[in-house]
Amino acid sequence: MHLELEEGGIERLDAIRPLWERLNRLHADVTPHFRADFKAYEFEDRKQYLESKSTLGEVRVFLITDAGHGIGFCIASLRRDLHGEIESIYIMDEYRGAKLGDRLMRAALTWMDTNGALTKSVNVVFGNEQAFPFYAKYGFLPRSTTLLQT
Template identity: 40%
Template structure:
């Protein structure tokens, strides 16, 4: 996927494939810290997770990757990573918007762009995982048509 640029209200949206993942790193680190602070049981594990590990997971499990970056004044201010599995399962893998830019529909715009990409690629299912403790985002995702389907539980180490 080549790099595509779209300008909307002074925010430039850059779209590409896995080559854009490296630019996501600094924003992902903020998301990781947020998730670690929200998690009641797994904060230590989340805090230790590296961006390299997360990127490796994405590239290993995804058949296709789409990265959308929102940029203002040359600064990356938000991103959305969407993936498509070989079985056509689309996933909003990761979304983050800098706190100063929240409430301006950037997150919704990024997710909707990813969902349109999933439609173009004939996704048969769309999902997103939300860290337990970060339930404040559920109303945002509900507005986009996402609802709880099941609850997955992990066992704390040591096993």
């Protein structure tokens, strides 16, 4: 393995497209209620959302590559009111267990802290609660549940 961590701005979104599509399929598989929403959700929709969010602050893309091929990513944002958010994080199955998610989280959280984040959050898709222990290692705990009418 020849792993590298790359960091960039919103212009780096296209580099994570195949990985984001895998994450979106994972969300479609695990959610019991909104499967159709995830199946209909396209990368261009997500890209447009993040580009619009970058007008409210800054968006940062962290990408781990193995011999030049993307294997994991994290997208973080920081609004002007200094609220940071982990927008997305994903590691390919075959690379899980190698602490790459930790590497991405540390990079994203360090970026937020360096830029003065006062609060931080992450949203977890209903059905993906197995991710809670991972986020708890960084102090993220469930605070509320948003219910959405279909």
